[in-house]
Amino acid sequence: MNWTKPNMAAKKKLWDASAETPSEERRGGFLGRFSARSRSEKPASMPKTSSRDALLLLQNFEDSGRGWFWSTDADGRLNYLSESICAKLGRPFEELAGNHFVELFRKPEANEDRQRTLPWVLMRQSKFEDLALQAAGTEDEIWWSVSGRPFHTANGDFAGYRGSGTDITEQRMAAKDNDRLATYDSLTGLLNRHRMGKLLEATLSAFQNQRRACAIMLIDLDRFKQVNDTLGHPAGDALLKQVAERLIKVVGDREKISRLGGDEFQIILQDEDDRGALGEMADKIIKSLSHPYSIDGSRCIIGASVGIAVSPFDGQSSEELIRNADLALYAAKGGGRGRFRFYSSDLLQAAEDRRVLEEDLRDALEKGQIWLAYQPVVNARSNVVTGFEALIRWNHPERGNISPALFIPIAEEANLIGALGEWALHKACEEAASWPGKMKVAVNVSPVQFANVMLPKTVESALAASGLAPGRLELEITESVFLQDSADTDRMFTELKRLGIRLALDDFGTGYSSLGYLKTAPFDKIKIDQSFVRGATEPESRNGAIISAIVALAEALGMETTAEGIESLDQLDLIRSLHVSHVQGYVYSQPVANEVLLERCEAGDWEITPSGPAVQRSDRLSMYRKIGAIHEDHYYNVVLRNLSVSGALIEGIMDVPLGTSFVIDFGDGQLAISTVVRSMGPQQGVEFEERLVSDGNGGLCTSRRISPYMMAAAGMPMSNLPPGYYDNIEEQKRPKTLPAFSTAAEWKGN
Template sequence: MPAKPARETSRSATTPEGGARRFLERWTSSKADMDVGGPDGFGSPEEAQSLLRNFEESGRGWFWATDVRGFLTYLSPPVLTLLKKEPSEICSQPFLDLFSRVENDASQRTLPFILTKQSKFDDLLLQAAADGDEVWWSVSGRPFRDRAGNFAGYRGSGTDITNMRRSAQDTSKLATYDTLTGLLNRLNMSKLLDATLSAFKVQTRACAIMLIDLDRFKQVNETLGHPAGDTLLKQVAERLVKTVGDKEKISRLGGDEFQIILPDVEDRSALGDLADKIIRNLSQPYSVDGFRCIIGASVGIAVSPFDGQGTEDLIRNADLALYAAKGSGRGRFRFYSSDLLQAAEERRILESDLRDALANNEMELAYQPIVDSKSNVVSGFEALLRWNHPERGLISPSLFVPIAEETDLIGALGIWALQRACTEAVHWPGKLKVAVNVSPVQFADGSFPKAIENVLATSGLPPAKLELEITEGVFLQDSADTDSIFAALKKIGVRLALDDFGTGYSSLGYLKNAPFDKIKIDQSFVRGATVPGSRNSAIIAAIVALAEALNMETTAEGVETIDQLSLTRDLRVSHVQGYVYSQPVDNETLLANCSDGDWTIEPTGPAVQRSDRYAMFRKIAAIHDNHCYDIVLRSLSATGALIDGIYDVPVGTKFVLDFGDGQLAVSTVVRSTGSQQGVEFEERLVNDGNGGLCTNRRVSPHMIAAAGSSAAFLSLGAHSPSNGDSHRGALPVFRTVNDWKAG
């Protein structure tokens, strides 16, 4: 008989009611039985037990108790339900097993220590070891002792704070992340950049940032509405994350501007490749609410410590680079350089001068022959707009056309070019055609076909002798208006050529629908086609096959060498345009050569392609041993340069050329005549994103400061004098132009 009550006691301890009763009995024990006493209120134990049960069932909190070993002796029923446990399973489970082992969570690491020390604790934040959604508790506990003063276990309570924690996380996310894209916001990125630059300044490490601005995003907002614009921004963010590979390096600054931080990256070849990849990926078509949208992107790049050591300077300079990229025609990237401030001011002056250029008769046309690749007979000419500035001379269209497009001057310039070209071409003999470039801004004007009719009527040129060269940018809108303009132009009878095919927004869809007569193969494919391992020839072959299938002609642009011409002929390109036949000529020269009706041009030029060379007249420094010479850079390519200013330099001499902004190139003299030397670089220069060249890496200001007047000596293993004067010490090895004049 005595055994029965014992079994009842054991059974009652494993049921919610029995556990609650025993738990209540402990709470209501006298203070002499424990360190922390129970409630001092009044009422019967039955009433207290009822209140305890009601509190547990309300979900506001729960209770727990352990024995001296840390094993649970009681757990409120709602927690048992959450954990999907039976009371019999809980009674032999350590209290610590109620919680997930969260890596790097300070609270979870602290709890075992507290229990070992038998200390009290309050509002400890712990995650429940529950399947499914995360559950977080605020847990408190007090040790209790038996009558002899020995530690007997813990009693405590817990509160579910999951919703409170989620709300706090949401609030924190709103403060640090962009609500639309989920990327870092401007504030969070600013803090990240501040912290990174501060740490890297001490460690002399590099950090690059990219500023990205979407081209033509405003048009999407205006035509499809802001909800469509928001959808497009989300897709842009997804593509950026996929391209960069780390979401925590990308932020949306607001509107259509994004920023990327790239710690420990200074290689400008790698940065240029990434920028180019970003531009290509963001320029692919988007599907938004059933509409096909095509936008573009421009990128500005600055690298600390070369382009600024503080956040403000670095962002300002990246913004200047972005502005320069957009001013160079958009869809490009640009590295910051110290001359951008001056370039921005010059651009502002050019804009002002451009507004008066037509009125002052400063605009001219030059005509580049388009030649039949089989017969070498000229079939037509492309009209090229030239600006003969009264002070600066001829200004490149790549410089002033983007300004004209941004300032709404392109319409007037375009109509002037059409009118002048047609007026002059009407006097050309035979069937010679004239091709005129059309800006996407011009084409988008609904009155453009009517303007073409007026130009043809006033000039008297037959429509079939006018060819309009249209870039793929006209398809950015992808609307019914575009189709109607094409239809109207073909009704007039003019020819249509697709210019710069394959460089930006190529789609076979619009080739199927748009009534083109010719595809022009961009010079970027031609110039690399003869380089071993290049895939450009395969691309050209594919374009030719496509054009032939659609009954279109082809013209290869920028052909300059005999091997390029041979390749285009082998690939069945029907027409060729480039210096291998002729540079652009004025109208008088054109008429003189075509006086007999036909102009046959024999191709001339270099036998093989070589790296593009840029003629220039720029002062730089050349360093040899402990001496720095002032020289002039006459021409520059990716592999070498022509320098002028030093006499009697033997072949094989090594120089470090200092281009400024920390750009140092180790070179070897391979040709030497008088004061001029042809040098070859040990490391190729890379594309600067603006049609120019720059060094792959730069020497940081820290190294320059440590080396004295020039860190270039480090590249040759020489030592800069401690006083920083590179002209002192031993006598210079070579004579400069000034020395020659003085002697």
């Protein structure tokens, strides 16, 4: 580009203008300062420096690139600018001349107070030094350190500014990189632990006074160590980068996500306390992170567990909130991994209960507390039982029957699942050998068992010891055995099929690897997971279409299909219309003991007439838990007997009229407005105004928790709230009216 260069005449004009001012005034500009300093420092014997010599020295300084000069008139318009700066701005001086000096620089952002001072200091006609300013209108980011001093005419009138500048771009970029290293994770680009800690503390401090909610999620990757061990740390690093990208896609804002270190991540969500929305996000995160990854040509699958805590309900400080989110994460991992869990005040006790159960479980086999129940697998057309699935049960001497959903994850974590699985296989074969006819028995095989090279020998031993025909044994294997491409998996399938047994793919559709393996894995049956069955009869549900596609796929591959979890007659009708070959669920029978099975099959085939509710209803969780029921200004202690998303059965209040309204207090700020729809003496069936949501661990919770301030204003007792945070809330006074209802205890007393 052909530049119009500010010539020596222009510089001389500036020099002469400076020379016309008194020496004190000349010191206000850089030329004046140079002239005054040269006169004061020059020995008497040295020759006098000419104006031309001074201008040449300044020209050499500009040409060296070490600095540049600028000058304005009294209105702040440019009348001189070094050629090097014109080149960087991409505009000739004749185009810049007359423009306001401030237009050379980018307008400051709201948080850049230092840049905002430039127009202010120019307006005040005061000197300034080393002001960091960013160039405007350039493709590259350019920063300058700019200094300037006002100069005046001989009459003392303000004449403009003269100043200098130096390029500080490298220093600014280095400072920005250092700042990024101090606040961001170098591997993933997410916030680091230090930056997230500061952000959380500042947020909680501000929100406490404003009475606003803040949620955090702690995420821990499942099976990440396996990737590091098998593929190496570079592959692990590449995987973490992909995990970060998926988290950003789900959350939508990278500034809300941090990598705490290793395979742990944290998310902060300001102004969010809706546990329905939080649960949905946690579920999306788990599903997203569980999709297969491609790392340097290798395919691998990991999982994720999520713990959630919400301020102010679950903690008032960052330390308390993180501790409680960590407890929730531990509970999620302990519940079987690949799930989320909200913090609740009973988690500490639950952790202790889990430890005790683990100790008891170690002796349960030897003490004869473990037994097998069998759930019928029924031909969907004929209603005739064709086989049974063996389900492991634990009859605890003190706590009674322990749910498999509770003790199976404990067994997996405590490395007891192998022994339990081997026992179940031998026991199922032994008992099935005594069944009449050719009914099959299906036994679940955990991924840990499947990975054991001794599994075929164990199966062969169980068949030989029991005398059961191999064709009557069916092993149910989940998609998790396909975590990584492996020749060992193919060899295991080959060895098992060589024994003559049947193989079923369990929980089909809940993983991400089945379709590719169905072409080669020798399965005889696909089991359709109950998550597709539930909700399939609801309007606008797509589950029916998914089930139909699974059936078509199975038929094309010559496989049978079994639908799990059928509980209502409308579900059964749908399954039959979609040509599913076999059905398993309460609509036919709950799991039964072997003695009951033998009794029912004594006459030959066991044909079961389906029975159950006409339409699908919400799942009900049976329990025995003390909660509160509030009517007007009275608080009743009641017992929760069962719970669903839409209602509950409570016990403890006598003869309540239909239509009576109660506020059900589940604790921890969980309140549900309800109406009595059934009244049976001391038991009341209530329907919720707003449906409950999943707590991520097979339980239910309210979507939102009520602010303690609102609870206090409503006259509700504060004893169930966390102490120490709501200092301005006092325990409410006694009710002013008489109770509307008597309690069951009072009724029994009379």
